[in-house]
Amino acid sequence: MNGSDVVETINLAPDAGLVKSLGANHTLESAIADLVDNSLDAGATKVAVRLLTDSERLVQVEVFDNGTGMDSAGVDKAMTLGHQREYSDNDLGHFGIGMKAASFGHADVLTVWSSRYGAVPVGRRIRRSDFSKDFSCEVLSDDAASNAEVQRKRVIGADRGTSVVWSELRGAYRGANTTEARTWIANAERSLRSHLGVTFHRLITKNALDLEIVVDELEYADEAIGTPVEAIDPFGYASSGHPDYPKAVVAESGGRQVVLQCHIWPPKVDITGFRMSGKPGNQFQGFYIYRNDRLLQVGGWAEVANPSIQRQLARVVLDDETAIGSFLTMNPEKAGLRFEPIFRDALDHAAAADGTTFDTFLKDAETRYVEGNRRISRRRPVITPDKGFAPKLRRSIERELPLIHTDALNLQWKRLPDDEFIEVDFGNSTLWINSRYRYLFAPERGSLNDAPVVKALLFLLAHTVFEGAHLGPKDKDNIALWRAILGAAVKAEEEMRGE
Known part of the structure; x- marks a missing residue:
């Protein structure tokens, strides 16, 4: 190759048509997480995510933050495709396309409002159809930007900050079935809450991020109260599943090294953190990769090991x-990384201070799983809880136990003789509780779903009685026993409280 071959240099601007492929790999959850990243990079400590509906169909997504905000020049740069600002080591942004890719993966219109200290509030809007032709961006009026600032302050309590709004959404449920629409939005919120809870769990736990979600009709959204996103720690076990773990295994190549913190979950533990997003824990074995306390990859072995049921307790930080x-390459969606050959080679020679290799760790996790499950037994199906059970209690029972859907059990109050606390009404599949003592367990009264602790205990005690075809001698004896002991117990409870 000879430099004398060059006759001129030309600039080849990107074709605007590439906009049509932006965000193709983004899920709704990863796209919103990307917007939260931008908020954190702007110094935000509070972020509100709003899923807004019309006739129970998702029509708008909003992300408000209390970050430093942007002036006119700053928002123009933010709306420019591929603009890469000066990223600090602590920034989560990386490629300069995050907001655009996240937004256009799910919406045809992106609107950004922002207020920076000492600057006039600003607003910009990009329409995907126009942007894909000539990268055009609409400049919005100062009055509209000021109104957006007032709204953001009402929602998040801060003058400064940024509001990102998606409208003309694609991919949300559009059918005519209202029940399906409700189910879709409920599932979308649940998945989003879980994804954000695990992605930002370290920041939430450290109180560095106050993150909330609102789901409401667009007309009433500004009066809605957000529900905080709870941290979901994928390493939140009470005690390790293996006495020798967690353990640091060091991988080294070319003079560079990386520390892998290897964990083994305890067997037969099925709590949030082990399972996530409604999926069982065996789907989350593998690598958990963090950058500035933000989780970039949730499990997966990335072809350096094979997933298996026996390895489901193994997780690596x-x-x-x-x-x-160097060892890893991040994709623009920040939803998983590519493991470079240098990392795979380094794993072959990785070892802990005591000589434990990565392969040994995998074998230890497999052994612990097999040992821990030798005595495991399957939970038998139980009768479906119905009237009298609070929704959260019903969902908890449904998560923990398989259900018999052919019949349902009601737990309800009615007046019984003073020396009785419960009455079994087998024919009507109802366990009656003496309303004479309702004030002891539900002082507020009036709610069909009150006293969840008492009802949960009664369900666990008596559900088997209602699952048979008839009451046998053993059932009748148990009922007599329960009535005698619980009748005496509730009287003692009343006396102890001085009632």
């Missing part, structure tokens, strides 16, 4: 941002 760019 990689918390070294210098590994990204």
